[in-house]
Each structure stands twice: as C-alpha cells, then as structure tokens.
Amino acid sequence: MRTLFIAGVCTLLVGLAVTPAAAAPGPPEAGTPSNSWPAALQVVTDDDVNVAWSGDALRIADPAAVPSGRRSPVVSGLLVLAPHDLATAANQVRAFTTKATAGVDVEYRGRPAGGAWSEWTPAGTALAQDVVTVQIRVALTGETAAVNAVVLVAASVPPAPPAAGLAAAGNVSRVYATREGLVGATTANGHVIAARDHFVALPSRRGLAPKNTGDYTVRVCTTSGSRCEFAPVWDVGPWNTTDDYWNPAATRQSWKDLPQGRPEAQAAYQSGYNGGKDQFGRAVANPAGIDLGDGVFLDGLLLTDNSWVDVAYLWTGTGVRGVVGSGPLNIRAGAGTSFASKGYAATSAQVPIECWVTGQSVAGPYSTTTRWDRIGTGQYLSHAYISSTTGGSAPAC
Template sequence: MPKPRRRLRHLTASALAIALVCAVTTPVRADPAASWPAALSTVDDDDVNVAFTGALTLRDPAWHRADQPAGGEGALLLPPHRLTRPANRISAETVATVPPGAAVEVDVRGGGGEWTAAGTPLPGEVTEVQVRITLHTAAGAAPAVSSVRLKADTVPAPRSARGNAAASYRVFATREGLVGGKTANGHVIVARDHFVAFPSRRGLSPKGTGDYTVRVCRADRARCEYAPVWDVGPWNVRDDYWNPGAERQSWQDLAQGLPQAQAAYQHGYNGGKDQYGRKVANPAGIDLADGTFWDGLKLSTNAWVDVTYLWTGGGVTGEVRTEGGPLNLRSGPGTGNPIVGFAANYAKVTIDCTVPGQHVTGAAGSSAQWDRIGDGHYVARGYLRLTGGAPPPC
C-alpha cells in the first residue's frame, strides 16, 4: 500500500505529560487484539527532523520550511500496519510533554485515502493502515512524545460527498524556488525540480513516492505535467480546498475548489489574511517547483492553471519510474509525436487505456505498449509500474 487523509486535533498543554484519548461515543465493533504501540524509535530516511532519545522529539526545534513562519516542525512516518480484521477508525492514546505553543498531531491513512486525523472515521473499512506523527513548536521548546497506542475499530460513518471522478479546479500557481531547502516530506529541493505543494498535509506524499499526484495544465492546455505532492503551502497548511465542505479540514464555509488564500485575496475573506494572520499577497492555491513551472508548463510568470487531484478518483494506476529526470509526455504512442509536457519521476498516474505503439525500453521494463493517461497524453509502458490491474485497450 502507498507509504495513507485528515488531521488530528492539536495536543496542547501547559507543562507536563498529558494523555489524549480519542473518545468513543457511538456503537463500535471492537476487536480486543486490534491495539498496538507505535514504534517511535523507528526514525529513518523517510522521516523529517525528528529524533528518538527515549522519547520522540524534534532533532532541531528551530527548523521549519522556508515559506512558513518561524516555528519548528518534524514528522515520523511509521511503516504500514496490517490489521487483524477490517476497521474504519484508528484512535490514538498519546502520552507526551507538550510545552505552551507546541502541538502533536497523529494522522492515519488506509485504502489509498488521504491522511485523516486519528479518531476520525476513514472513508471505508481497510485492512492495512499507516500512521504519521507530526510535532510542532512555536517558541523553540519541542514536544516529547513518550508513547502512542493505536486502536482499530469500526463505527457508523457518514457517506462521503465525493464523486467517482477525480476533482479538478482552476487555481492560481506560484513558483516555489527554495533550491537547497527541504520540503515537508524531507526531500531536498534541487535545481529544476519537479513536484508541487498544496496548503494541506492531507495529500502529502512520503519522500520518494507519488502516492498523491496531480495533473497540472496551463490554462490553454498547451502543456501539462503530472507531478507528486511533496510540500505544504503556499500560505496555509490546513486548507484541503479540493474536498467537499463537510470534509474540509478548515474554512468549511468556502465553496469546494476555492482556496482560502484566493478568497482572502479576492474577497477579503478572513480580513484578507491567512491562518497565520499574514496579509495574503496573491491568490495562490498551488506552488510549483522550478522544473514543473519553467520546463513542464513553460510558464514565465505566476499564472492560473487547471489542476486535477488524481488520488481523488479511481482506476488502474501506474508509477512513473525513470533514471531521475521527468518522462516526456507525448501526443501519441511513439517518440516521433510532439512532447506536450512531462510526467515527473515517482508520479502516480491514472491510466485511461492502452494502445500498441513504438517499442521502448525504460527504467520499468521493455514494451511496445503505450498508455493514455489523459486526453492527448501518452507515456511508454517501459517507464510505468502498474498497480490495480490491467488497463483496457483504447
């Protein structure tokens, strides 16, 4: 399963150890064996700015992403955990020392869904889950998490308002830059990099994966790029605006598809300020890495773009695998067809159908099949690792 949507309420306290237990207020189908401790000591390369010294804490309490206000942050991504029986809710009992202004979040995902706050029902029952523990501090004093005990059960859950097709909206794009900096998932940004950032951690891919991938196109549709979500921003960090209002993490009174920053900039929403109280200087709902901005879309200035949030839909998927650079997106099944954009390495794309074409050997194998991943968008099968079955013929 991808390395899974929603946020946990912040853990805040004035001083000593606290315990947060997600309360059960509805009838449940409990499994006494479905309880396990989080392995807090398993800090490795896919974790960001955390250390375990008898408790989980921030390695550097002052480190934060360059595009966000001061305040340390870090995250531990636990390995996937197989449940003893299907469940649709994972609750967390957390024991931690949380200084004033600091916070601890526990998020869960399963079945390909977005990150969800522990204690909140998942979109459906799952048999495998993954947990992410995020630490925040606002004054240099880091939280110290002593233990997290997780429990799976099943509760009645409201039906999602999400449809079957992937969500797609026109939003304003800005160029991220920040070469040499580190993204929210721990990736070190390189020159002409290929990824995007959204103002919510719900769709944040772990480092080196494209679990959450978008198709972003120029407004004239002349160029598109399929790119993984590897950072959080711009402006806000709790604004999953692509979700229906009742499921949205914050700003639930705004229309689905309308970023809070856009509402603040254009209509004076929230006094024209973001969640940090900063005056919003542009309506951005997505940040593009330099390579996506300059090379994938061939933009020269910030612009409105059409974004499809591929993980919100269904279908056969394939992970793009190259030697490192992006894969050319062709208008037809062969290298003689014009290049109409890129599919970034690790991007997880949805395959509409497949067609025979030019034989190509790539990082994922050798094949004469070409896969259509969008209208007029073809990629060679030799660069795709398929999941979820076989695509139909075109």
C-alpha cells in the first residue's frame, strides 16, 4: 500500500493546474478526507514501469528504454497507485498537478461495490456509474516528462451514457493478429516476457491490466471457433498507443471517424487511411489490431502464421467472472479431463462463467470439486483452478 503524508493540503492546492485543462482552474472544492487526497508519487514499486522520483519530481527512469518492435518509438513510463476507497460514492476524479510538463497524463478507473473495474479513463471524465473504489495511474511520455505533485478530487457529476445491449462477452471484432515474440523484453505494464508466454497486446492503455492481473482480458479465437484462449492484456501495441478501436466512435480515444471494431492500422494498411501511417508517422506494414504472446499464438490457437482472429473484449461485457489462479489451463469440450482441449485460459485471465455443471472430480490449487464452469458454448473449466469470482453467483446450467 502506498502512503504519503503531505502537510497542509489546502496550501498545496493554491495555484495548481487542472488536468485535463478546461477553463482557468481555482482551488478544488473541499471534500471529505477520502474524496480529496494527494498521490504518492515518491513511492515507486515493482508494479511501476520506467519511472523514478528524482530530485523534486516523478520522471522517466531510463530515457534510453524505447519499446521494442511495433510499439511506441517514444520512451514512456507508468506509475500505478494502490486502489483508494472513497468516503462517498462518486463517478468522476479530477487531477490537479504542480510543475507538470508536456507528456504527463493522469488516468483513473473505478469499481462499484462487488463489481468490476471500469476501463481506464482520463482524469476529469465522468464514468457511467458511481463507484466506491478508484485507482490512479500517472503516465509519462517523452524523456523530459515530469510532475512534482498530483492531488485528486472525487465528485458526483452527471454520468456518461451507459453502453447499451452488452452481452456477457462484450464487444467483439475480427482483427488481424501477429505474434509478439520479444522474449526478455518488458511489456507496458512491467511484465518481463517469457518463452511461450500467455498474454496479448492492444493498441491503447485504456485496456491495459496492471501486472499479474487479468482485470482486462480478451477471448481470442480462430475464425473457425475451433480454438480459443482467454488471456490478459499486458502490453500496448501493435503500431499505435491511443487506438481503443473496440469502443464506440463517440468514446473512442482517437480516429473517431473509423467504425467501431476497425483498428487504425487496418484502415491505414487496407485503405491508405492517415496516409497509410500510424500515429507516429511510420508506414504500416500489416493491418494488425492485436499482438499475441507466443504461448497464445503457438499453443492456445495453434497458429503457424499471422492470421485473422475473433476477439471479445470481456471487460466491456457483463455477468459473473472467474479468475484463473493457476494456468495456462486447458479449456475442455465437456466436464472432464478426457474431453478434447479447445484452447487455454491463461493465469490471471478473467473468464465469463455462464453457468456450471457437475462432472469429473478434480483436485486443484483452490479446491477439490466436481464443479465445472461453462465459459462459452462447448467450453468448460474445472472450478478447482478458479481463485475468485466477481459479479455475483453463477447458476447451474
């Protein structure tokens, strides 16, 4: 847990600049202690990526650490603060910064009681519902990016329109998948890539899960549906870093004129969109909208070359979720280990539990049980490997 005591918060607030900027800001209104608090910028842990407190500011730790491959050619860093409980429910967090340079972005996400995390959103943007817990992260882009202090203020404001008609799987699109590789490199959330690793990369931080969590998980399947993998989003890319193409145009971070589900790189490659270039001016050499860790690519989907796949962005959906505590775990065609494997569920992945059936007894790390969870049509996991669930209780099938 990060803690930082700042004496005289009211004094600190004088002259702060608001992020994101709107009009000339005044001091934030007084709030309860838990709804107005300073960010612990001086506390950097293993969950953070390429940032350090140096002198009087949070800065990039290694200016030479430019991401590998088709990720951003610009050095970046990420400070992820511990979740913060609010005294009263709210649906907006504003950020007030001091001595912030260009390239400093404050983002947050929220969680209602007993619910799932929202997508990461810029500070100052309203969520669709009130939440009781929030988490802050500070992103630095560019080797000179720095910020001295951040004070957060949570409040209730008119909510953003809720997404309509979501199924358990959430938004689904067919996109081109490439193999990430890069064994030994560090992902955008600080994970060091291992051989045959089970994670994916998407071209926006909005769906980036903190290290060793599956808060943002995709279900990626071959177009025939014969193989699927549930895997956490642990990296940003390919090509772009602000392309949350799975979201509706109205809330899409960039390229709002493209239809939902169409990555900018795909439009650039196929149609010459943006002059055939990505956001950094690089010529797009393939239409990739998702990168697959080698374990997902080779073992989960049994791919031998880059390919079109069907992707469900599960955090945009609803319903009961189970966390795979020990994996990669075989997805079975029925409620027993003798049934054919249909793919994998990676460690930390959050899988939708539609209902459960009684089947073969399995002794796993979390229980010995005959319960098998149905996570899709003809897809079952032993509940002995599910470490926790959210969103309520699943019914019997």
